[in-house]
Amino acid sequence: MSQCSLCGGEILDRSDSRYCVYCNSTFHRGCIVDHFYRNKYCPVCNKKMSLIFMRYGEPPEPAIKKRPIPTEIRRPKWPHMERRREVPVFDIEIPTGPLKRTDKYIPRAREKREMPRMPKKVPGKLVGVVVILMVAAVGTYYGLGTGAFSLELPGKEASPESPWNVVWTYTLEGVSDIAASEYGIVVGGRNGFAVLDFEGNILWEKEGEITDVDIEDVVVVSNRGVIEVYTIDGSELAHYGEGTADSVSLSEFGILAVGFSDGGVVLLDIYGTVLQEYPAGEVGEVSISPDSTVTAYREGETVYVLDVLGEVEYAFEDEGSADNQIIVLSSGWVFAHGGGGIFLYDGETTVWSAQTEGCEQADLSVSADETKFAVNADTASVYSADGESLFTLPKGGCGGIAFSGEDIVISDSGNVYYLRLEEEEPEEEVEEAEPEEEAEEPEEELESYEDWFTWYASFLSEPGSVAEYSATVEEEGEVSLQMKVYHTIEGREGDNLIEIVSMTIRVGEYESKTSFKRWVNAQGACIKAEMTIDESVSPLDCSKTNIRGIDLREILSYQWEYLGQEDITVEKGTFTCHKLQVSTDGGVLTMWITRGKPPIRITLQEGTTIVTMESV
Secondary structure, eight states: OOBOTTTOOBOOOGGGEEEETTTOOEEEHHHHHHHHHHOSBOTTTOOBOOGGGEEESSOOSSOOOOOOOOSSOBOOOOOOOOOOOSOOOOOOOOOOSOOOOOSSOOOOOOOOOOOOOOOTTSOHHHHHHHHHHHHHHHHHHHHTTOSTTOOOOTTOOOOOOOSEEEEEEEEOTTEEEEEEETTEEEEEETTEEEEEOTTSOEEEEEESOEEEEEESSEEEEEETTEEEEEETTSOEEEEEOSSOEEEEEEOTTSEEEEEETTSOEEEEETTOOEEEEEOOSOOSEEEEOTTSSOEEEEETTEEEEEOTTSOEEEEEEOSOOTTOOEEEOTTSOEEEEETTEEEEEOSSSEEEEEEOOSOSSOEEEEOTTSOEEEEESSSEEEEETTSOEEEEOSSOSSSOEEEETTEEEEEOSSEEEEEEEOOOOOSHHHHHSOHHHHHHOGGGOOSOTHHHHHHHHHHHTSTTOEEEEEEEEEETTEEEEEEEEEEEEEEEETTEEEEEEEEEEEETTEEEEEEEEEEEOTTSOEEEEEEEETTEEEEEOGGGOSBTTBOTTGGGGSOOEEEEEEEEEETTEEEEEEEEEEEETTEEEEEEEOTTSSOSEEEEEETTEEEEEEEO
């Protein structure tokens, strides 16, 4: 077996081994996880990266060679109707002899008639004025749509009512691209770009000539062929490129895929450090999956899909142009626009397709859970994962489109619209409900999860409040650690609260007890902390006062996305809960809450590691 490059110890179990995809250096799983908790680079090759570039097991021997581009590039099969080849034959007798009239009426030539003249006493100019006024009045009456036969101008036909409502509108001349995430909205145009909040307010803006934008917890734009990276507050992080970087895509883990019009694809981190370079021809569009494991780019009509090591998984032709958009999913499937339509391709077959008309470069978007697909062509539409048309949106037309949680941001050539789906509440259920049942169900009514946050804030500020949890850490499908957690608000010291988190940790047959105490000011921020291990007390950094990445107080500061209601069964029983989710630096945090109780269940997932806490 190999040695750990950090501690120098021997790695006895393959499941405890991790290696760097760049330098093939091996590490103990615990050593490298602890290293990346404080740093963002490989300790051997010093490349800036995240933990996702540390692979499970031993490095491959010999080194994996780049797989060549396939000589036979697949072409998606488009569904089409076969043309009827047989000529229809009608069983009709056609007369061959001379035709004879069967009616008794025989027309005769008319005699020449003269046009009746106007009386000499009526002036001709007066009659002309009256006729002109009558024509103008009739034209105005019907042209304004007042009459029963009102005229409709082409392209202005009334569309059927849509359940989507326009919440707000933002005007920007020459909109080229838009993107949205849980942190905000970025709109790019030929005169610059602007970052907005979800109410349509401008957070900050900058001049430029923007061709592509993306946003997660940072903002990325392609400005005159140069990639620029900013924080959500507008602080500049990095510049990259020399005027040919026209396409950019950003993953949830802060990795950028950049396509160059003079050839090549590069992976960067948010500080502009090059992580990987892929040789390619002239790249029109590029996309990286949310988990950073798959990259796709377009060279003319051909789309190439690469794995994390840069090997070509598959390639296909779709008769699209170099600027037709593509989006690669976490599964490796590609949602693309090309050949006069949109389609979802799994590498071998076309899962579904639909026709789009009116736009050479229709914008595409995929929801965060990858179950809804949207296109903004001549008309904007939303499709399900099976290709079923769900909605036709009331706005848009050859502009940008992006999902913002359950809402949609869409644009035309000069305006950006924030759309929200109107939900109709049935009234019949209220009439049929019995009075006794209405009196028994107030505790299960979860009309507003915002009320829970108000209650939880008061719970955390009340001395004597206690929450008890059972926690597990699951790595690659196996439970590696179990804990009992007690969160107690002990009391006050002046204006500061004192809270204690006690943990009983069990790994196999080994069991240990540890706890930390922290002092929290009136604003809810930790001002100092200390840790106790086996009756030994030592100072502790406030940033480390969490339970495997979960801070029971910090959840009040997140911008949660509401996912609906769900019944959850824990040791205490079954509860009807609100389900909330948010992406943090430590992974995807999901929480289930119900009225009058601390969180019923909390999960934190980063890669194959899942931390679960359940109320007991």
